[in-house]
Amino acid sequence: MGFFSAVRVSLLFLFMIGLLFIVSYFLGLSFYWFLILSGIFTLSSWWFSDKLVLKMTGARLVTEEEAPELHSIVARLTEKAGLKKKPRVAIMDSATPNAFATGRSPGHSVVAVTTGLMRILNTEELEAVLAHEVGHVKHWDILIGAIAAMFAGAIAWLARWGIFFGRGSQRNMALVILAWVLAPIAAMLIHLAISRGREYVEDEFSGRITGRPENLANALRKLQQGVSRRPETTLNPATSHMFIVHPFRGGALSGLFSTHPSTENRIKRLMEQAKKMGRLPGSWEPREITPDEYTIRLG
Numbered sequence: 001m002g003f004f005s006a007v008r009v010s011l012l013f014l015f016m017i018g019l020l021f022i023v024s025y026f027l028g029l030s031f032y033w034f035l036i037l038s039g040i041f042t043l044s045s046w047w048f049s050d051k052l053v054l055k056m057t058g059a060r061l062v063t064e065e066e067a068p069e070l071h072s073i074v075a076r077l078t079e080k081a082g083l084k085k086k087p088r089v090a091i092m093d094s095a096t097p098n099a100f101a102t103g104r105s106p107g108h109s110v111v112a113v114t115t116g117l118m119r120i121l122n123t124e125e126l127e128a129v130l131a132h133e134v135g136h137v138k139h140w141d142i143l144i145g146a147i148a149a150m151f152a153g154a155i156a157w158l159a160r161w162g163i164f165f166g167r168g169s170q171r172n173m174a175l176v177i178l179a180w181v182l183a184p185i186a187a188m189l190i191h192l193a194i195s196r197g198r199e200y201v202e203d204e205f206s207g208r209i210t211g212r213p214e215n216l217a218n219a220l221r222k223l224q225q226g227v228s229r230r231p232e233t234t235l236n237p238a239t240s241h242m243f244i245v246h247p248f249r250g251g252a253l254s255g256l257f258s259t260h261p262s263t264e265n266r267i268k269r270l271m272e273q274a275k276k277m278g279r280l281p282g283s284w285e286p287r288e289i290t291p292d293e294y295t296i297r298l299g
Contacts, residue, residue: 053102059092097226100242101133128216135205213274221286
């Protein structure tokens, strides 16, 4: 792990543990229980991050025999990225087209795609998406994202159940309710801030190692359309920041509270990158998939 990544991971751990302590204090939980809970969540979110995220998303690991194209692309990208070990490959049974990466280190990582993504992307676009996810693996974003997901879920759980099992009922209920409401929001804002900037970095990484940024621009356009048509309805919100595009249909405040930068801004940057590489004419725009095509491919 590089110095910058190590600093980011350390700061995230400290911030999340501090947030757990604040929630525990307002809910009247003893310091003894806080130490136990923070220790459990810290160690488990690190060591079992890949297994926990796969469980939370419902994704399953697949062999080379089951998904030869995916494994072949990931192997090729692993070599290009300079990684020592190929990430494992998983498939998530979901009509919503999307992808994510997770794990505690580049040597213990997983890249996953949904069945919906495999139905609407061509091989070049699939490679561009997987290159983005391999970038997250290379730069240790996977650990940071997994920690954020685990702690966000833990803080939300503690805030809800602490009211019933802690000494919060004997304290000022206004403070208890405030902790209950604000703790999950604070956790969400943490991984929101972590995620946005890294998506731009890995978009650029994908364009650089594939040599064709326009392929990821095309893929992002299709994925955004796919999420609008088939948004996730059962996915745990604590994992939303891990996906290449936000998996839920946005509301009025989606731009403010989204864990991702806007797809339009990402496409614009990729187009600029492609033009600098001499890949595109000035009038090029990413292709949109028609509603009829979605009906055929997604059902």
